[in-house]
Amino acid sequence: MNDINFLKKIALQVRKDIVEMTYHAGSGHPGGSLSAVEIMVSLYFSVMKVDPKNPDWEDRDRFVLSKGHACPVLYSVLARKGFFSPEDLKTLRKFGSHLQGHPSRLKTPGVEVSAGSLGQGLSVANGIAIGAKMLNKDIRVYCLMGDGEIQEGSVWEAAMTAGHRKLDNLVAIVDYNNLQIDGWVEDVKGLAPLADKWRSFRWHVIGIDGHDFDQILSAFNEAEQTKGCPTVILAETVKGKGISFMENKAEWHGKAPNRQEYIEALEELGFLKGGESID
Amino acid sequence: MIKEISEWSMKPGRDGFGEGLLELGEVQPKVVVMDADLSKSTRTNWFAAKYPERFIDMGIAEQDMLATAGGLSMMGLIPYTATYGTFVTGRAWDQIRTTICYGELNVKIAGAHGGISVGADGATHQALEDVALMRAIPNMTVVVPCDAEECKKATIAASEMYGPFYFRFGREATPVITHENTPFKIGRAETFHDGEDITVIANGPMVAEALKAAYILEPQGISVRVVNMHTVKPLDISVIIKAARETKAIITMEEHSIIGGLGGAVAEFVSQNCPVKMKIIGTKDTFGESGQPDELLEAFGLTSEHLIEEIKNILKK
Numbered sequence: 284m285n286d287i288n289f290l291k292k293i294a295l296q297v298r299k300d301i302v303e304m305t306y307h308a309g310s311g312h313p314g315g316s317l318s319a320v321e322i323m324v325s326l327y328f329s330v331m332k333v334d335p336k337n338p339d340w341e342d343r344d345r346f347v348l349s350k351g352h353a354c355p356v357l358y359s360v361l362a363r364k365g366f367f368s369p370e371d372l373k374t375l376r377k378f379g380s381h382l383q384g385h386p387s388r389l390k391t392p393g394v395e396v397s398a399g400s401l402g403q404g405l406s407v408a409n410g411i412a413i414g415a416k417m418l419n420k421d422i423r424v425y426c427l428m429g430d431g432e433i434q435e436g437s438v439w440e441a442a443m444t445a446g447h448r449k450l451d452n453l454v455a456i457v458d459y460n461n462l463q464i465d466g467w468v469e470d471v472k473g474l475a476p477l478a479d480k481w482r483s484f485r486w487h488v489i490g491i492d493g494h495d496f497d498q499i500l501s502a503f504n505e506a507e508q509t510k511g512c513p514t515v516i517l518a519e520t521v522k523g524k525g526i527s528f529m530e531n532k533a534e535w536h537g538k539a540p541n542r543q544e545y546i547e548a549l550e551e552l553g554f555l556k557g558g559e560s561i562d
Numbered sequence: 563m564i565k566e567i568s569e570w571s572m573k574p575g576r577d578g579f580g581e582g583l584l585e586l587g588e589v590q591p592k593v594v595v596m597d598a599d600l601s602k603s604t605r606t607n608w609f610a611a612k613y614p615e616r617f618i619d620m621g622i623a624e625q626d627m628l629a630t631a632g633g634l635s636m637m638g639l640i641p642y643t644a645t646y647g648t649f650v651t652g653r654a655w656d657q658i659r660t661t662i663c664y665g666e667l668n669v670k671i672a673g674a675h676g677g678i679s680v681g682a683d684g685a686t687h688q689a690l691e692d693v694a695l696m697r698a699i700p701n702m703t704v705v706v707p708c709d710a711e712e713c714k715k716a717t718i719a720a721s722e723m724y725g726p727f728y729f730r731f732g733r734e735a736t737p738v739i740t741h742e743n744t745p746f747k748i749g750r751a752e753t754f755h756d757g758e759d760i761t762v763i764a765n766g767p768m769v770a771e772a773l774k775a776a777y778i779l780e781p782q783g784i785s786v787r788v789v790n791m792h793t794v795k796p797l798d799i800s801v802i803i804k805a806a807r808e809t810k811a812i813i814t815m816e817e818h819s820i821i822g823g824l825g826g827a828v829a830e831f832v833s834q835n836c837p838v839k840m841k842i843i844g845t846k847d848t849f850g851e852s853g854q855p856d857e858l859l860e861a862f863g864l865t866s867e868h869l870i871e872e873i874k875n876i877l878k879k
Contacts, residue, residue, distance in 0.1 A: 387664065388665050389666055395636070396632075396636075396661070396665060397661065397664045397665035400656050400659075403656070403657055403661050406626045406629030406632075406633065406657070406661075407629050407630070407632050407636070407661055409626075410630035410631060410632055410635075410641075411634075413618070413633070413634060414637030414638075415637060417594070417615075417637075418637060418639075420637070437657075441626050441630070443621070444620065444621075444626055
């Protein structure tokens with residue numbers, strides 16, 4: 284229980300970071316970052332073996348952010364874990380910053396894969412997982428995708444490869460927040476029945492509430508126990524989660540809060556209660 | 563440096579690739595070979611037969627193959643992907659750009675069936691834009707070996723440098739003009755025949771055509787320098803500057819479109835640094851078509867005869 288309280292505390296800080304980063308940047312992707320907060324905090328603060336002091340540690344678990352636009356949540360989690368100073372977060376998207384608008388593995392400590400053009404991360408994760416098996420390395424690979432993203436055909440090429448090769452050291456997570464830039468995923472190009480799709484590609488499927496730490500942690504545990512096939516976690520989430528005026532609104536996919544919205548968001552998260560200034 | 567023309571033998575570039583991989587299999591345990599259901603045609607089946615645990619057939623999924631190769635390289639392995647040049651540089655261009663080149667990953671990309679000489683399969687399978695597509699991406703090295711022997715050397719040399727690497731070779735048997743001891747270094751052009759009137763900068767099987775032209779023109783009093791510019795990126799600019807200074811014109815020749823390939827690369831440099839008369843020989847802004855390799859090469863102007871005409875034309879001007 285203490286563990287979960289600890290994770291919740293970090294999640295709150297990460298939500299604040301996401302709002303703050305995109306406010307200072309004047310652009311960016313808060314919606315799909317906020318929906319993935321609990322998943323990302325679970326991975327970096329409970330599930331994965333990583334060492335912020337040694338980001339290139341050979342035996343670390345690997346995380347691939349395939350939905351690269353959600354990098355604010357990745358940057359915040361990496362900073363809070365100690366990969367770099369949280370002070371850097373305010374430089375997101377600014378000229379000369381190591382925090383690019385979409386992730387660059389050469390610039391940011393802890394970022395494994397450069398991504399931004401969708402639908403490539405699962406193949407990269409497969410490659411890491413296949414390589415780990417070839418080299419007899421006991422590491423696990425995690426790949427986070429968006430639900431809109433899996434409209435990309437290359438995702439299903441990768442899904443077929445992982446199923447065919449029985450990559451049980453691999454876990455894919457779909458941030459199933461039901462929204463993409465142009466609107467509801469079901470209206471643009473529906474995914475249902477999504478669990479059946481993955482099952483038919485020879486994957487073990489776990490459906491969870493993607494904001495519930497108990498369910499998230501138990502899903503990752505179940506994935507680790509599952510042998511002979513890869514696991515996908517379909518995480519039902521809310522786009523913009525935690526900031527009520529952003530929740531379930533496609534327009535918050537790629538828009539930064541203005542000053543007033545920023546203040547409102549911080550107040551809702553429970554910051555600024557003592558009347559402190561944002562500047 | 564190279565063989566006498568009487569000693570030229572015939573061999574497909576792809577056989578050199580297959581042999582290079584076999585040699586690497588023995589000396590470099592990190593090499594992993596991947597194919598997209600064309601292993602017999604690309605000759606990766608030779609490696610697969612000997613090193614099955616280091617061969618991955620990805621099925622007909624080029625985009626998946628390239629990004630997966632990226633992941634393998636992140637584990638310290640050296641993946642070689644093989645399929646036809648048209649398919650890999652077209653279909654998987656985004657994976658090559660974003661995952662591999664922007665991420666600076668150590669992936670070696672072999673483009674088989676380069677050029678018009680693919681023959682009967684026709685336009686869909688004849689890679690004529692691949693060099694342009696690969697050359698435009700930062701961090702990429704692009705090599706077009708002149709024969710099977712050089713293709714073998716390029717295959718091995720690719721494993722000795724870090725970074726994204728594209729090389730392309732043909733389907734048909736073409737003259738083997740180099741021997742084991744002919745120097746080959748990525749990024750360094752070799753002058754295969756010296757001359758004072760004009761320089762032909764060629765790569766791939768067009769180097770042999772250029773040499774033939776030089777040998778034919780010599781007794782006619784026209785002295786042709788022939789440069790094997792196997793590495794299109796990074797270009798060996800010292801050889802170009804020398805050619806511009808010492809000879810009256812530069813002709814480039816490649817089994818590729820005249821847009822964006824070797825000719826484009828040389829022209830970009832020459833026009834800005836050492837302007838001299840230039841002619842770019844390659845396929846025009848058009849697709850290929852079905853036919854016998856020889857008749858296609860002739861129809862598309864990729865022969866020594868056509869080169870001789872162009873040399874005479876440009877020297878007259």
